[in-house]
Each structure stands twice: as C-alpha cells, then as structure tokens.
Amino acid sequence: MKLYWGPHTCAIGIHILLEELGRPYETEKLDVAGGATHAPAFLAINPKGKVPTLVRDDGSVLTEFGAIATWLARTSPEAGLIPEDADAEGRMVEMLGYVEGTIHGQGFGRIFAPGKFEPQDVVHQATGLGSGSVRRQGREMVEQGFAILDPQLAGHDFAVGDTLTIADFALFYVERWAPQQDIALPANLQRHFDRMLARPAVQTVRAAWGEA
Ligand SMILES: N[C@@H](CCC(=O)N[C@@H](CS)C(=O)NCC(=O)O)C(=O)O
Structure with a gap:
C-alpha cells in the first residue's frame, strides 16, 4: 500500500501508525503547501485533494484520517489499537x-x-x-x-x-x-x-x- 503525505500535515499520524503496525508500505511526498494535492494527477486519485490518502494493495483508495486509521487497525487486530470494550x-x-x-x-x-x-x-x-x-x-x-x-x-x-x-x-x-x-x-x-x-x-x- 502507498501513503501520500506532505510536510507539516496530519498525515504524520497515519505514517506513524503504519510504522507501529510494522506493515509493508511505501510513501509519496507531495508539496501540499505548493498545491500538489490539487494537481489533476492527484485529484484523479483523491478528488478531495487531501492527505492522508492511502492506496491499498488492491488499488482502492481510502481517505479521511479516522477511516484510514480504523481500517489499518482492524486489519492488524493483533496490535489491539481498537478497544474491545x-x-x-x-x-x-x-x-x-x-x-x-x-x-x-x-x-x-x-x-x-x-x-x-x-x-x-x-x-x-x-x-x-x-x-x-x-x-x-x-x-x-x-x-x-x-x-x-x-x-x-x-x-x-x-x-x-x-x-x-x-x-x-x-x-x-x-x-x-x-x-x-x-x-x-x-x-x-x-x-x-x-x-x-x-x-x-x-x-x-x-x-x-x-x-x-
Ligand atoms: N478530513 C480530512 C482532512 C485532511 C486534511 O485537511 N488534510 C490537509 C493536510 S493536514 C490537506 O491535505 N490539505 C491540502 C489542501 O486542502 O489543499 C481527514 O481527516 O483526513
């Protein structure tokens, strides 16, 4: 899977989560401040024009911090990052x-x-x-x-x-x-x-x- 991120952004939380989980991933850095998330090539991936954006191994795209974090935690249940209670x-x-x-x-x-x-x-x-x-x-x-x-x-x-x-x-x-x-x-x-x-x-x- 691939995480799109940009300096100073909230995507850092998802990047850290990927590291904590120890799952294989790649990243692509975007010049968010310079408008890279609004370039046509990126809008074709995430029409919201935002990071974090996660492209999963099946090619599907997941957006929104909470959704990405929930999916990562639920697909790595051994890490216990979502409480059972x-x-x-x-x-x-x-x-x-x-x-x-x-x-x-x-x-x-x-x-x-x-x-x-x-x-x-x-x-x-x-x-x-x-x-x-x-x-x-x-x-x-x-x-x-x-x-x-x-x-x-x-x-x-x-x-x-x-x-x-x-x-x-x-x-x-x-x-x-x-x-x-x-x-x-x-x-x-x-x-x-x-x-x-x-x-x-x-x-x-x-x-x-x-x-x-
Ligand atoms: N609701 C989104 C917000 C994401 C968001 O605001 N990302 C900012 C960086 S922290 C962004 O990509 N901004 C680029 C822009 O608006 O042009 C989420 O939770 O993932």
Missing part, C-alpha cells in the same frame, strides 16, 4: 471526531487557511486594515478544545485510558501543531505529546520527514 471504543471515536472535526477542521483550519472561512479577513490582514479575526477565532477554538480534552487524560498514559489506540495518533498530530503556532499545551496533553515523541515509530517517521 464498547465504552472505550465509543470514547475513542468521540476523541477522533473531536480532534479531526473541531480542533483540526474548525480551529487549525482557520489558522492555516483563514481565507476559506472569510476571504475579506485575509484582505484586511494584507492591507493592515483588519485584525485577522478568523485566525484569532481559530486559535481560541484550538485552546478551548485542548482545555476540554486535557482533564480526560488526567491519570492516563494515552488518549483514551491506559492503552494505545488510534485516537493517540490523531491527538498527536494536533498536539504537534500547537508549539508551531505558539499555543501552549495544557499539562496532560504536553505529557501525552512527550510520551508519543519518545516512541520509536514516531522518531523513525520524524526522521523520514526531516524533523529530527
């Missing part, structure tokens, strides 16, 4: 949804691409006439999201309780964006981030991405 599984899906939809999609989305939310805001910033309110709103949403998640990790090593699940790889990628945007991680999330950084799979992928 229904309540814990529900908590895992809850965390995935909040990280992907709210903290990433709504919060960091406003920080990285304010023009998608309010084109005038970008004009105002460029001309010095405005305050960049969309980015500020995104920042507040991220901080609020982190504040909501932080108590859930109190006394736990992982995103959902005491065992590694696919939610850890999602939480990791938004935690990783925080210091890049000068956003302080609350204490429990900082501990989680540090714990993830110490994992060999994370170090392998960060080295491959030129970050370590």
Whole structure:
C-alpha cells in the first residue's frame, strides 16, 4: 500500500501508525503547501485533494484520517489499537471526531487557511486594515478544545485510558501543531505529546520527514 503525505500535515499520524503496525508500505511526498494535492494527477486519485490518502494493495483508495486509521487497525487486530470494550471504543471515536472535526477542521483550519472561512479577513490582514479575526477565532477554538480534552487524560498514559489506540495518533498530530503556532499545551496533553515523541515509530517517521 502507498501513503501520500506532505510536510507539516496530519498525515504524520497515519505514517506513524503504519510504522507501529510494522506493515509493508511505501510513501509519496507531495508539496501540499505548493498545491500538489490539487494537481489533476492527484485529484484523479483523491478528488478531495487531501492527505492522508492511502492506496491499498488492491488499488482502492481510502481517505479521511479516522477511516484510514480504523481500517489499518482492524486489519492488524493483533496490535489491539481498537478497544474491545464498547465504552472505550465509543470514547475513542468521540476523541477522533473531536480532534479531526473541531480542533483540526474548525480551529487549525482557520489558522492555516483563514481565507476559506472569510476571504475579506485575509484582505484586511494584507492591507493592515483588519485584525485577522478568523485566525484569532481559530486559535481560541484550538485552546478551548485542548482545555476540554486535557482533564480526560488526567491519570492516563494515552488518549483514551491506559492503552494505545488510534485516537493517540490523531491527538498527536494536533498536539504537534500547537508549539508551531505558539499555543501552549495544557499539562496532560504536553505529557501525552512527550510520551508519543519518545516512541520509536514516531522518531523513525520524524526522521523520514526531516524533523529530527
Ligand atoms: N478530513 C480530512 C482532512 C485532511 C486534511 O485537511 N488534510 C490537509 C493536510 S493536514 C490537506 O491535505 N490539505 C491540502 C489542501 O486542502 O489543499 C481527514 O481527516 O483526513
């Protein structure tokens, strides 16, 4: 299978998951910031124009972080990355949804691409006439999201309780964006981030991405 990824993107969580699972895979790096995901050749693979994109061995394409992570975990059941317990599984899906939809999609989305939310805001910033309110709103949403998640990790090593699940790889990628945007991680999330950084799979992928 083949993972399409780009520097600084959420695809890092899927790349780390592939390493953790020890499954054979290849990768292709895209210049996402330069618009490579919107080139016709890539849109023919994933019309959404997004990474992570996974092309499986049968040629079928899977998109969306949670879907890719779920499929990888379900097809490597020995890794135990999806809890058997229904309540814990529900908590895992809850965390995935909040990280992907709210903290990433709504919060960091406003920080990285304010023009998608309010084109005038970008004009105002460029001309010095405005305050960049969309980015500020995104920042507040991220901080609020982190504040909501932080108590859930109190006394736990992982995103959902005491065992590694696919939610850890999602939480990791938004935690990783925080210091890049000068956003302080609350204490429990900082501990989680540090714990993830110490994992060999994370170090392998960060080295491959030129970050370590
Ligand atoms: N809902 C998607 C979001 C993926 C996404 O936003 N990917 C970003 C990088 S983190 C991307 O490819 N952006 C390229 C673009 O929008 O042009 C998922 O969960 O996989």
